[in-house]
Amino acid sequence: MGIEERKERERQMRRQQIMDAAKKVFASKGFGGATMENIAEEAEFSPATLYLYFKNKDELFASLNLRMLQDLISRVEGVRDQKDLVPEKRIMALEKALYEVYLEDPLNVVNVLRFQSRGRLKSLSPELSGQIRECTRQYIRAIADLFQEGVRQGAFLDCHPVAFAEIVWSIFAGLVLNEDTKRGLDEGKDLLEPTLILALEIIGRGIMKN
Amino acid sequence: MGIEERKERERQMRRQQIMDAAKKVFASKGFGGATMENIAEEAEFSPATLYLYFKNKDELFASLNLRMLQDLISRVEGVRDQKDLVPEKRIMALEKALYEVYLEDPLNVVNVLRFQSRGRLKSLSPELSGQIRECTRQYIRAIADLFQEGVRQGAFLDCHPVAFAEIVWSIFAGLVLNEDTKRGLDEGKDLLEPTLILALEIIGRGIMKN
DNA sequence: ATGTTCTCTGAATACTGTTTAGTGAATAAA
DNA sequence: TTTATTCACTAAACAGTATTCAGAGAACAT
Structure with a gap:
């Protein structure tokens, strides 16, 4: 037909x-x-x-999140699969990947990060909230794998890889939101990139076995 | 009268x-x-x-933020003024202070962090938004001072202290929001404290001059 | 005792997410 | 070709909520 x-x-x-x-x-x-x-x-x-x-406004908005999350996943998995880079460089490649996701559509990234609260997620259909959960699982997993590879190679200190992944993600989300808040209070310039680089340099040094 | x-x-x-x-x-x-x-x-x-x-709902809510921000400031300044602790311990004392602010009223902390977007802050009266700006400046300043003291003592690597302060704050905010999001998707347990400790241990190692 | 100010509220307003009932065109059946 | 059915859409109604307004009644001053 x-x-x-x-x-x-x-x-x-x-x-x-x-x-x-x-x-x-x-x-x-x-x-x-x-x-x-x-x-x-x-x-x-x-x-x-x-x-x-x-179904409703929340669900329409969350459908957009999904597109962004999928972009994020493919970039982070790209970094995870660059097995030729030394672990140290891969942390910085991760920084670049996260920043590129932000650049793709800064305002929507901010919106997405502010949106994902407990209350909001409850109003989504089980399918959509399941898809979002799956995406979240996936990019956290990719960062955790990337980290664990470094541990295996003896470059990084051994600590809970999922916790590490959540820390990296939280730094990204926190800095993005912080820049947005600053712009709301003040007409400051956007210093996200240098701050994000510094943060991941510190993190990189902090997990290095020396 | x-x-x-x-x-x-x-x-x-x-x-x-x-x-x-x-x-x-x-x-x-x-x-x-x-x-x-x-x-x-x-x-x-x-x-x-x-x-x-x-004036309106936003302003009522933001007035509550102010109470929380002032609590935060006094705790962080408390840590800054504990000059007897070695720099390394003070980073962990900072972790404790942040976590205590969270424990004081977890749900409102989450609400405050989600609230402070550019759009929302525009609808406040100049007085209130000025007070919020001032509070933000103050706790960032306190963390920056605390860090700079460590640099002066030769314990920490020299980098932009305000950027460092914003990174620490972003980790806290990011992890708090991340835990909240996870609870929305899943009935996971609250792992904020161990993750926050790990994050600040990594940061602490990352800024140590060795 | 009377006028004035202060504090509060019931009712109206305006906006916006969501639902309902129905219209007309495309398709299928006769 | 004519009739019935399904599809895709929308105008109008509905419901909830932030906010405003006009006025009542008490506290206070004269």
Whole structure:
């Protein structure tokens, strides 16, 4: 049946169209400032139509997170798989990967990090929240593997690899949010990159066996 | 005029009463989940009355942040002033101070960290946002001083002290939010303390001149 | 006793996420 | 070709909540 397939394809395109519009609107107004009406207008649909493709506003937003998380995963796994680099260099390659994810779409990264609270995640469908959980597991796992490889080679001190991965991730998330907060209080310049580099240099030295 | 003074005192008490109620409600429902009606009910006032004491919901919430930030400042300055400890121990004392702030009221700490976005801070009165800026400056300054003291004593590597302070703060904020997110996705146990200790041990080693 | 100020509230307003009931076109069946 | 069914959408209604407004009543001053 060619008709069914064409319809499904069209449906996916419209879904994508809504996500593109949402991404634009969320980036310019933030999660709270964006209204479903804004997004509908940008996507050239009525607000009601959005609900045929997404359960609610949270779920629409979280679907965008998923795209970002997948980008993150592929970059971090890329670093994990560069087995030729010495462990020390790979920590810095990780820094670069994280920063590139941020550069891809700074405002949405901030939004995503602020969004993922306990309360919000409860309102998602089990499928979507399962996918997010899986993505989180994956990039933490990739960082942990990268670290463990360094331990195996005798370069790093032996400590809980998942805890290490969470620390690296938290530094990234914390610095991103901190820069955003500073911009809210003050018109300071964006010092994320040098600070992130310094942080991972310190971390790198801190886990080196000497 | 004793009457004027009594009235002012009573006014401050009612303001406090509202803040106490708000703290309770925000902690149990989060910022988004708490309604002004909930808070008014808890404080035994009508919602309209709340607006005689606070400009809006954001400002009421941010006033609570201020209490937490002041607690944070006094603890961190306490560590900064323990000049008898060796620099290495002071990094761990800092860890303890941060963790104690968290324990004081975990849910509100999470709420505060999620709240401080550019958009939100714009809706505050200049006075309040000025006070928040000042508090932020103060605890960052205290951590930076503490670090610089270690540099002066020749124990730490010389790097930008404010950047160092922001890294420490970001680790704390990032780990707190990360734990909260995990609880939202999964019913994992709270591993904040061991992870925070590990993070500051790594940081401590990373800045040590050897 | 009367006017004034202070403090509070009930009711109205405005905005926004979400649902409902229904329309018209595309498709399938007769 | 005509009729029935499904699909994709939307206008309008609904519901919840932050915020404002107009006025009541008590405390205070004259």
